[in-house]
Each structure stands twice: as C-alpha cells, then as structure tokens.
Amino acid sequence: MLSTWGDDVRIKVHPSLCVGSGACRQFASTVYQLDDEGYLDLHLLQVPPELEHDAAYGASACPARAITVIADAPARERRAEGQQ
DSSP states (O other), X not given: OOOSSOSSEEEEEOTTTOOOOOHHHHHOTTTOOBOTTSSBOOSEEEOOGGGXXXXXXXXXXXXXOOEEEXXXXXXXXXXXXXXX
C-alpha cells in the first residue's frame, strides 16, 4: 500500500532563477508558498500524490523555469495499477 505522502514526486526550486512573478502560486496555491517578497519559500518539497498535477501546472506557469518537478515514474505506474 502506498502512503498518502509518497516519495515519488518532489519539487526542486532554483532560487537564483526565481523572479518572483507568483505565477506558480496563482495556478497552484496549495503547493507553492511565497515569502514576504514574493519569491518561492522552499528549495525541495515532497508532494502528495493528489497534488502532483497542481505541482506540474504551477511549475509550467513559471516564466523563469525556476521549478523542476521530479517524478518517479515506476511509483506512479504502481499507483495507477492499484487504481484499476
């Protein structure tokens, strides 16, 4: 059985690339938290499976491409097989 907080999806933020546009938070506020100056307030974060889509959507909205979503494909496949 897979845990609700799986180890298969992580977000990596590249702080030197973040321009503080807030687009990530605008499209995925449940995943991305900003500091007082509007920059991402994290460097590496594990994402629960139910927020995986939101994490990817928010990352794709970043104009500076400062966010990388790291997904373990085999774990996602195991989860998909369990739902069938």
